[in-house]
Amino acid sequence: GNSVTQMEGPVTLSEEAFLTINCTYTATGYPSLFWYVQYPGEGLQLLLKATKADDKGSNKGFEATYRKETTSFHLEKGSVQVSDSAVYFCALSVGYSTLTFGKGTMLLVSP
Amino acid sequence: GAVVSQHPSWVICKSGTSVKIECRSLDFQATTMFWYRQFPKQSLMLMATSNEGSKATYEQGVEKDKFLINHASLTLSTLTVTSAHPEDSSFYICSARDRARGVDPLHFGNGTRLTVT
Numbered sequence: 128g129n130s131v132t133q134m135e136g137p138v139t140l141s142e143e144a145f146l147t148i149n150c151t152y153t154a155t156g157y158p159s160l161f162w163y164v165q166y167p168g169e170g171l172q173l174l175l176k177a178t179k180a181d182d183k184g185s186n187k188g189f190e191a192t193y194r195k196e197t198t199s200f201h202l203e204k205g206s207v208q209v210s211d212s213a214v215y216f217c218a219l220s221v222g223y224s225t226l227t228f229g230k231g232t233m234l235l236v237s238p
Numbered sequence: 239g240a241v242v243s244q245h246p247s248w249v250i251c252k253s254g255t256s257v258k259i260e261c262r263s264l265d266f267q268a269t270t271m272f273w274y275r276q277f278p279k280q281s282l283m284l285m286a287t288s289n290e291g292s293k294a295t296y297e298q299g300v301e302k303d304k305f306l307i308n309h310a311s312l313t314l315s316t317l318t319v320t321s322a323h324p325e326d327s328s329f330y331i332c333s334a335r336d337r338a339r340g341v342d343p344l345h346f347g348n349g350t351r352l353t354v355t
Contacts, residue, residue, distance in 0.1 A: 168351075
């Protein structure tokens, strides 16, 4: 089956610190990979995606590279802001299937 | 961009009553919508897949008679929590796939916070 494992949080950082949130996956078939962000009290928003090996998704300063050899899709940002505080979900889908989510990682950024 | 509207954003109801949650795709057609329940500590659980014009497909362990799903049009799916109990209190999120864009990522509603007293 499909599964996504991401690091447990919360991740607590100071503003302008470097962020890495690890995500690894197992999948039957060739998955597309996603990062979603959930701000407090809201639904999920797509942050970035990658659909094939070695693709790099990027948005709002966040990046993640699809690494087939290590089955990983780690999320990074060079300098976080307080406004980045949210829960981040790594997810995959194979074909037209729905998303398989990781459990989410809460990020807390302090001034 | 694609927008999914979910209503209401929050609702409080008494135990034993039923609550209906709507999920609309505002600027695209969605042949398939998905309903999730979010538990404390963030994890998302897929409850069911809602297919336009046909019966919903429920995940194992989800009571279909308790969580009634109707997908009557390409832009609207509803989730009705029947005879709600306090343990049904949760955050429910819908999502929809843009039919015209195939496997493009799902678009999510802003969720509904249900509190059953």
